[in-house]
Every structure is written in structure tokens, then in C-alpha cells.
Amino acid sequence: MERRKYPLYFSxxxxxxxxxxxxAPTLIGVYYSFTNWNINADSVKFIGFDNYAAxxxxxxxxxxxxxxxxxxxxxxxxxxxxxxxLALVMNESIRMRNFFRTVFFxxxxxxxxxxxxxxxxxxxxEHGIVNKLLEGVxxxxxAQDWLNDPKWALFSIIITDLWKVSGFAMVIYLAGLQFxxxxxxxxxxxxxxNYWHRLKxxxxxxxxxxxxxxxxxSLIGSMKVFEMVMVLTDGGPGYTTEVFYTYxxxxxxxxxxxxxxxINLVLFALVTxxxxxxxxxxxxxxxxx
Amino acid sequence: MRRGGxxxxxxxxxLLGALVILVPFYMILVNSFKGIRESALFGMGLPSExxxxxYEKVFEQGNIVRGFKNSFLLAGLTVLCVNLFxxxxxxxxxxxxxxxxRSLYLTFIIGLIVPVSIVPTIRLMDILGIKGTYFxxxxxxxxVLLPFSVFLLVGFMKQIPRELDEAAMIEGAGFFRLYFxxxxxxxxxxxxxxxxxxxxxVWNDFFGPFYLVTDSTKWTIVLQIFxxxxxYNTNWGVVFAFMVIVVLPVLLVYLLLQRYIIDGLTAGSxxx
Numbered sequence: 015m016e017r018r019k020y021p022l023y024f025s026x027x028x029x030x031x032x033x034x035x036x037x038a039p040t041l042i043g044v045y046y047s048f049t050n051w052n053i054n055a056d057s058v059k060f061i062g063f064d065n066y067a068a069x070x071x072x073x074x075x076x077x078x079x080x081x082x083x084x085x086x087x088x089x090x091x092x093x094x095x096x097x098x099x100l101a102l103v104m105n106e107s108i109r110m111r112n113f114f115r116t117v118f119f120x121x122x123x124x125x126x127x128x129x130x131x132x133x134x135x136x137x138x139x140e141h142g143i144v145n146k147l148l149e150g151v152x153x154x155x156x157a158q159d160w161l162n163d164p165k166w167a168l169f170s171i172i173i174t175d176l177w178k179v180s181g182f183a184m185v186i187y188l189a190g191l192q193f194x195x196x197x198x199x200x201x202x203x204x205x206x207x208n209y210w211h212r213l214k215x216x217x218x219x220x221x222x223x224x225x226x227x228x229x230x231x232s233l234i235g236s237m238k239v240f241e242m243v244m245v246l247t248d249g250g251p252g253y254t255t256e257v258f259y260t261y262x263x264x265x266x267x268x269x270x271x272x273x274x275x276x277i278n279l280v281l282f283a284l285v286t287x288x289x290x291x292x293x294x295x296x297x298x299x300x301x302x303x
Numbered sequence: 304m305r306r307g308g309x310x311x312x313x314x315x316x317x318l319l320g321a322l323v324i325l326v327p328f329y330m331i332l333v334n335s336f337k338g339i340r341e342s343a344l345f346g347m348g349l350p351s352e353x354x355x356x357x358y359e360k361v362f363e364q365g366n367i368v369r370g371f372k373n374s375f376l377l378a379g380l381t382v383l384c385v386n387l388f389x390x391x392x393x394x395x396x397x398x399x400x401x402x403x404x405r406s407l408y409l410t411f412i413i414g415l416i417v418p419v420s421i422v423p424t425i426r427l428m429d430i431l432g433i434k435g436t437y438f439x440x441x442x443x444x445x446x447v448l449l450p451f452s453v454f455l456l457v458g459f460m461k462q463i464p465r466e467l468d469e470a471a472m473i474e475g476a477g478f479f480r481l482y483f484x485x486x487x488x489x490x491x492x493x494x495x496x497x498x499x500x501x502x503x504x505v506w507n508d509f510f511g512p513f514y515l516v517t518d519s520t521k522w523t524i525v526l527q528i529f530x531x532x533x534x535y536n537t538n539w540g541v542v543f544a545f546m547v548i549v550v551l552p553v554l555l556v557y558l559l560l561q562r563y564i565i566d567g568l569t570a571g572s573x574x575x
Contacts (some may be wrong), residue, residue, distance in 0.1 A: 017398065017399045017400060017401060018393045020394075020398045020399045020478065021395065022395060022399075022403075024391040024392065024394055024478070024482070025386040025391065025392040025395050025396065026397040027387070027391065027402075028388040028389060028391065028392035028449055028453065029392070029407065031384075031388060031442060031445050031446050031449065032410075032411070032414065032446050032450075033447050034427075034446075035424070035427070035442045035443055035445070035446035036414055036419065036446040036447065036449075037414075038427055039419070039420045039421075039423040039426075040417070040419075040420045040423070041429045042420070042421035042423040042426060042427055043420035043422070046422075046423055046426065100320070103313060103316075103317055108313075108314060108317065109314070113321075114317055114320075114321055115565075116558070116561055117321045117324050117325060118320070118321070118324060119557075119561070119564070120554070121324060121327075121515070122503075123503045123507075123553045123554060123556075123557045124507070124550055124553070124554075125506070125507035125508075125509070125525050125549065125550070125553075126507065126509070127507075127509045127525055127529060128331075128525075128528070128546050128549060129327075130552060131542065131546065132327045132330060132331060132530060132546070133327070135330065135345040135539070136327060136330070136345070138345055141343070141344045141345045141346070142538060143326070143330070143345065143347065152564050159428060177323070177324070177327075181324075185554040185565055185568055186568060189565060189568055209563065225354060230416075234415070234416050235341070237418075238418050240509075240510055241510065243511045248474065255560075259510075259514075262421075262422070265515075266422055271422050271426075274422050275420065275422050275423055278418065278420050278421065278422060278423075278573070279420070281418055282417055282418055282420070284417055285416060285417055286416065286417055289416035289417070290413075290416070293412060293413075293416060302429060
């Protein structure tokens with residue numbers, strides 16, 4: 015059947031909602047980032063690059079930028095390593111496999127805000143299970159005030175996020191592993207390829223699409239982290255765990271709407287800068303397939 | 304023998320991993336039955352006395368039923384909008400596959416990457432005169448969740464042979480009948496996956512209503528727990544009980560429909 019006969023109007027509802035409620039705010043945002051829009055101003059005035067000039071002089075932006083990048087890099091790498099390892103094991107016929115799969119994905123459906131509250135209890139310096147456990151095995155000297163110590167706060171948030179998202183990466187990798195023909199691996203084993211060889215030369219190339227999807231989703235997802243950080247540390251102590259969305263929230267709460275829109279646009283630029291090359295890689299591979 | 308030992312070690316690691324995942328869940332549950340002093344210790348032991356009063360106290364807050372209703376309403380209507388709009392769009396995007404549709408697809412994918420401009424969204428809702436309404440929230444969630452859903456559905460559409468379309472057309476079906484009678488039933492696995500993703504995202508979201516809803520009678524359950532903790536966090540037992548109540552519905556949805564998550568993600572995101 016001719017392709018162009020398929021009626022375009024089937025796409026109209028999706029296009030309309032997306033244009034109006036996603037693209038329009040983004041464009042409006044560009045305008046407002048150049049204004050003094052705030053709760054005290056009588057009228058919204060165009061002020062040129064003033065917001066950006068002020069923003070780039072704030073050390074707080076640097077903190078938000080570096081923390082967001084560290085967080086995103088750490089989560090992306092570790093989520094994929096853990097998720098892939100879990101998928102390899104879950105792809106074997108081990109006892110209670112379905113139970114384990116179900117359990118590993120479970121944190122993904124829990125509200126980040128609730129995960130934040132629970133981990134606040136888990137990291138509690140006095141009663142938290144982490145420190146209790148360390149003391150229990152004679153490593154009491156390693157006990158920390160995990161969320162209030164600038165050295166450990168970001169690390170603790172990263173671990174919390176990994177607890178939530180690793181199972182998701184596992185599922186995507188499991189999906190990819192299902193398409194690898196068993197006899198291909200068996201014949202390679204007969205030909206004398208050991209496990210590492212099979213992993214490097216057969217498994218990894220054949221699950222490339224899972225890897226790209228996973229990396230894309232975890233990179234962009236972790237750069238947009240908000241609720242978990244808000245509940246665990248709210249960017250503190252000081253600004254040591256400040257990320258973009260906690261920064262936006264705090265300037266918004268002070269009524270500086272134009273300014274917080276400018277911060278949002280810096281995040282927009284950052285995510286685009288990081289996300290588009292990964293997306294390009296994804297598109298390129300699709301062509302090859 | 305050596306192989307057996309290795310297997311056992313591997314099994315123990317998996318078991319330990321599962322334990323790490325399950326302990327926080329156990330912690331929420333067991334502490335939700337403890338009194339004010341005992342629950343503040345965040346212990347792992349069983350309650351010295353099982354208190355169900357914590358749950359009563361949560362429900363006494365009064366607004367919780369309303370919060371539930373709001374969350375159900377938003378999640379339900381967003382599921383409907385996203386499934387309908389995304390599958391209709393995916394149908395023509397994949398079937399036409401021309402330059403226009405390819406750029407539309409790419410626009411959605413870019414929407415998957417870039418962050419929402421939340422503060423200007425408040426302004427937009429204000430301009431449209433729908434600020435703080437259920438309608439504005441449903442539209443916001445639909446817009447945010449469309450990209451991922453279109454991505455999954457286009458991936459899956461590729462596996463539905465065009466010959467089916469032709470056969471239906473020869474038998475005199477129009478495009479609406481083709482879409483509703485032939486295509487939609489074949490998409491059911493991915494539609495369930497999309498629904499799970501939408502339900503979980505809307506139910507658990509704090510970001511959207513925090514910025515867009517000022518009227519506390521329209522707050523979702525997650526916004527209520529935030530408010531609750533800010534006000535009453537001296538009684539952790541009650542807070543843990545509240546958590547159980549918020550987590551339970553999505554956990555049930557997941558446990559009942561989990562098979563579709565792997566199937567849907569496999570078909571939509573990887574094979575495509």
C-alpha cells in the first residue's frame with residue numbers, strides 16, 4: 015500500500031499536546047530567561063543577558079554543574095556495570111530466577127521521595143543500619159555521618175540512586191541477551207573460546223543496542239535528578255551536593271522566576287550537549303542494522 | 304567440584320544483592336507497626352508490640368482519601384491520553400516513514416532527552432487559564448510521557464507486517480477501522496508496558512504537582528506525604544505507615560503486570 019496514503023491527522027493529537035505543553039514552555043522560557051520576572055516586580059521587564067551574567071559569576075552554578083556531571087557519570091557507569099552483571103547471571107538457569115528478577119526491578123517503581131526518606135533512616139549516624147552493620151563487623155571506625163559529611167554526601171546519594179536504577183538496566187540487558195542464539199555461544203565454546211572471549215567477541219557486540227539505550231536513558235535520567243537529592247540533603251551540606259534541579263527549586267522558592275528559568279536553560283544546553291552525540295550514535299547504529 | 308563451588312559463590316552474591324534490595328522494604332513495613340520511640344530507632348527487629356494505630360492516624364489526616372483519588376484520577380486519565388495519542392502517532396510515523404514523519408519522530412526523541420522547562424510551564428498554564436486544574440496536569444504529564452511511549456511503540460510497529468494493512472483495506476476497512484481493529488489489538492503488550500511506565504511515573508511524581516498545583520485539595524498522594532513528613536516527622540512510625548500506603552498500589556500493579564515490562568521493553572526498545 016502506498017505510504018503517503020496513511021492519514022497524517024492520526025499524528026495531530028500527539029503533535030498538538032507536545033507542541034503546546036512541551037515545546038511552547040521551552041520557547042517561552044528562552045524569553046523569560048532574559049527578563050527580571052520575579053514575585054516582587056510590578057511588571058516583567060526585558061533585561062538582556064543580566065541573568066546569565068549574574069549566574070555565571072555564582073560559584074553555586076559551578077557546584078551544581080560539577081555535581082550533576084559527577085553524579086551522572088558515576089551513576090551511568092556503575093548502573094550499567096551492575097545491571098549487565100545482574101543480567102548475565104539472570105540469563106543463566108539459576109534457582110528462583112524469576113523471583114530474583116522481580117526483586118531487582120522492584121525499587122524502580124517506588125517514588126524517589128520515599129526512597130529518599132528511607133535512606134535518610136538507613137544512613138542515620140546513630141541508628142542507621144549502615145553504621146550499625148559496620149560496628150557489628152568491627153569496622154566501627156568507618157562509620158560516618160553519611161549525609162552531613164561533605165566528603166561522603168554525594169557518594170551516599172549515588173549509592174541510593176544505584177539501589178533504585180540498577181534493576182532497570184538489568185531488564186534492558188536481559189532483553190538484549192535473549193536475542194543471542196544459544197548455539198552460537200556453544201559452538202564458540204567448542205572451538206575453545208573461554209568465557210571472557212565469548213563475552214568480548216560475541217555477547218558485547220550483539221547487545222550493542224541494549225547498551226546504547228541504557229547509556230542514553232541513564233545519562234539523561236541522572237542529569238535530571240531532583241527528588242532524591244532534595245529529600246536526602248537538599249543540596250547540602252553547604253552546596254556540596256547541589257544539582258541543577260535543587261538549585262532551580264531554591265531560586266524559584268525565593269521568587270526569582272526569570273533567574274531560575276535561566277538556570278533551567280543552562281541545564282537544557284548541558285543535557286543537549288551530552289545527549290545528542292549519544293543519540294547520534296544510536297541513529298547511526300539503526301542505519302547499520 | 305570447582306565448578307560447583309563457583310556456582311555456589313555466584314548464588315550467594317545474587318542472594319546478597321536481593322537482600323540489599325529487600326532490606327529497605329522490610330524496614331518500611333516493620334517500622335510502620337512500631338510506636339513513636341521504637342520506630343525512631345529504625346531497627347530491624349520485630350515490634351515489641353504490634354501497633355495498627357499508625358495506619359489509623361494516617362487515615363485520620365483526612366486528606367489522604369482525596370490524595371488517593373487525585374493520584375488515581377491523574378494516572379488513569381494520563382494512561383488513556385498517552386496510549387491513544389502515542390499509538391496513533393506511532394502508527395503513521397512508522398507506516399509513512401517519509402521525511403516529515405522521520406523529523407517528527409526525531410523531535411519526540413529529542414523531547415526524551417531535554418529537560419522540561421517547568422517554571423515557564425506555570426506561566427503557560429496561567430496564560431491558557433488552566434493553571435492548577437486537573438486538565439493542565441493531565442496535559443503536562445501526557446506531553447512529558449509521549450516521547451518515551453512513541454519511541455517504544457514505533458519500535459514495536461516495525462514488527463507488524465504491512466500485509467495486514469493491505470488485507471484489511473482490500474476488505475474495505477478504512478484507516479480508523481484498520482487502526483482500532485487490527486493494529487491496536489496487536490500493540491497490546493507494548494500498551495501495557497506504556498501504561499505501567501505512565502502509572503508509575505504519575506503516581507510517584509513530586510516535581511510536576513509541586514510546581515503546578517498550588518491548591519492543596521488537588522494534591523496527589525506523594526505531595527501529601529512530603530507535606531506530612533515536613534509537619535509530623537517526629538513520629539516515624541506514622542510516616543512509615545504512610546509510605547506503605549503510598550507504595551502498595553504501584554507495587555501491586557508491578558507484581559501483577561511485571562511480565563509485560565520485560566516483554567514490552569524487549570519488543571519496543573531493543574529489537575527495533
